[in-house]
Amino acid sequence: MTDHKFSVFKFEEIEVREREFLLVKDGNSLPVEPKVFRVLLFLLRNPKRLVTKDEILNAVWNDCAVSDNSLTRSIATLRRLLGDDSREPRFIATVPTIGYRFLCDVVAVEEGVNEFAMDETHLLPEIDTKNHPKPKFEPGRKRLSYLSLSGLCILLVVIVAAWFLVRQAVSTRDVHRPFVPHLATEERITSNPPEAPVDDAILSRDGKYLAFYDNLGLYLRQIANGETRAWGLPKDFVAWPDDWFPDGTHLLVTRREGPSRTLSLWKLSLLGDDPEKLMDDAAGGSVSPDGSRIAYVPGPKFGSELWVMNSDGANARRIASARKPDPPNLGESWIQHPAWSPNGTRLAYVEARFATAQADPEQFANSLLTSDANGGDLQVVLKDDARLRPALWWTADGRILFAYLNDPTSEREDTDVDSISIDEHTGKAATPPQRVTEGQGWIGRLSATSDGKRLVVSRENTTRQVFITEPDPGNHWWKAPRRLTLDTNESLATAWTADSKAVLFVSDRNGSWKLFKQNIDETTAEVLVEGHGMRFPRLSADGLQVLYLVESQPSDHSFPPSLMSRPLAGGPPRWILRENGISNYQCARAPSQLCIFSKLVGSDHVLVSFDPEHGVGREITRIASGGYYWSLSPDGSRLALVLDPHRIRFLSPDTGAAHDVNLNDWPAFNIDWSADGARLFIRSITPAGIPVILALNEAGKAEAVIEGQVGSNFAFFIQSPDGRHGILEMPTPGDNNAWMVENF
Incomplete structure (x- = not known):
């Protein structure tokens, strides 16, 4: 096998005012942004060693005040250039919350080709900004390549070369996006x-005004001086901006x-x-x-x-x-x-x-x-x-x-x-x-703007996070929730363990979607299953297995997801079934053995039984329109399905007998049964826009048991098996703002 090598060096052209950096393999050049280039150099100088984020930031940004996001973007760019995958890294591995590790051996190879020497002063020489001379290569000067890859790393370099050529082909599904060395800058x-x-946030066609909406109302901001004022609207007029009319004085909302x-749709006037x-x-x-x-x-x-x-x-x-x-x-x-x-x-x-x-x-x-x-x-x-x-x-x-x-x-x-x-x-x-x-x-x-300059x-x-709440003694309300998952990345909890002491959730906190378990009285989580593309953890009927879906090829939706199981006590994962269009699945609690999954078949939503040991069973019901939100009662005797925002069907999986309940005053979204099977917990919202969790019985009586704040949101509510706690999934806003780009 030919020994393929990457050469990493700085390259200057007389016509270019700023430095340009290239990653070169067998004469083919991949441009690299300067900061990204320096991150790569630092990793190559520290092969197989865990280097902290602070080390890299200090070495590359020279103690400038920058956030971890700059480093994260640089690592992501390097992975694109190298054809690496953060979920299954072969070049650069992420060590969560700490730093990064370059996985391959780095060997200095001497060759009789003229290039820069290894030390930093030769690698990054000063530039004469007036004349921009090209570096002079003297005969006999030694070439030092940073990488001489063997084994798997050699194979991966070949893959990188193939990737570079394939990405130049244009298609409507995955088109080539040429490298842009200097992207336009966004300013808040x-x-x-x-x-x-x-x-x-909507910019006026003349670039003078910005109309934007937050949970407090509609605002107008002058771009020139930053002056911001609330749009003078009646108190009950809740509206968000769609577009400006070309006259610059009227807004469509x-x-x-x-x-x-x-x-x-309404038309508002600045006049x-x-x-x-x-x-x-x-x-x-x-x-x-x-x-x-x-x-x-x-x-x-x-x-x-x-x-x-x-x-x-x-x-x-x-x-x-x-x-x-x-x-x-x-x-x-x-x-x-x-x-x-x-x-x-x-x-x-x-x-x-x-x-x-x-x-x-x-x-x-x-x-x-x-x-x-x-x-x-x-x-x-x-x-x-x-x-x-x-x-x-x-x-x-x-x-x-x-x-x-x-x-x-x-x-x-x-x-x-x-x-x-x-x-x-x-x-x-x-x-x-x-x-x-x-x-x-x-x-x-x-x-x-109309002239295309702004x-x-x-x-x-906004990320979804897991909150825990408990009943308020003496009334039907639940207490103010406390946050369980102390991480800025998304965490999606959909199950309790059978003893009600821990929740099961997926999170992308380690660079890919993994399955975690966290006790409700602890602040850290345990990884149960490594891998990627995981979602919807659920518990088996006997409470001993965690079930989860795996998207083996998330970018290819013709490839069906797999339903897997793994013992909570430890052991290898086991494949259960594979089906196109799976949208949800649940198991009842023992002594019932009933498990059901739903899938899309054309425009129909079909609910089918399954057995974790033997796979797909019989069709339970088919809903021509609706049925996206459903829940199986803990004893397996009833299904609840949302047919439309104001109608819920209660259905027996055994006999098919059903009756509908109307929610005239409340829209219904996600639903889950209470621990005792007596009520449904329903995500809804008041006419004033306040999110609530409703408790609904089969007779149609509904009452709010949790109330949020205007502008907030609930995703769903799942009660623990012992009834003493509940998972409340809530989107948590971060830096949600408007940014402007000039001369893009």
């Missing part, structure tokens, strides 16, 4: 604390109103005029460049269709419908974030869908499409892309900006802004996508 323009996270929380209603039962509006039309999604099934109306609300007509899923195991799709082309002849939008309904973490299969503004001529720009996120803007120079997860191994799933040039006449892609900027967190909204990115850094 709002500074809201986690207690008041910015949810939506979606309003939520009334006990039923209906949505409608003090009263709010003007444009359309009932509508949301998510986008104003055409000339201000004459508005694209929006109508209710009651928001996102199933895309409509266009005149700017005064007249002449509403449908122009597109969400397509049926293909393959059928993908969830139903919905249309989000319509964006107009520069001359108003076409619309772009994201057709979003969950690859697996209710998955934790959520699995996507989103598509980017363009359509004629009058309907028809549908063009698919990106198809069923697991890394595409639903935030769009079509710029004046013909680029569609979109949110994209370029690094799928990102511990926090940080999202970038990418762009793709579109032929406005055909609606098809004219060039491969190009990364524009990167930052920390999810992108909720994009907006730009871009605003609304970023969210």
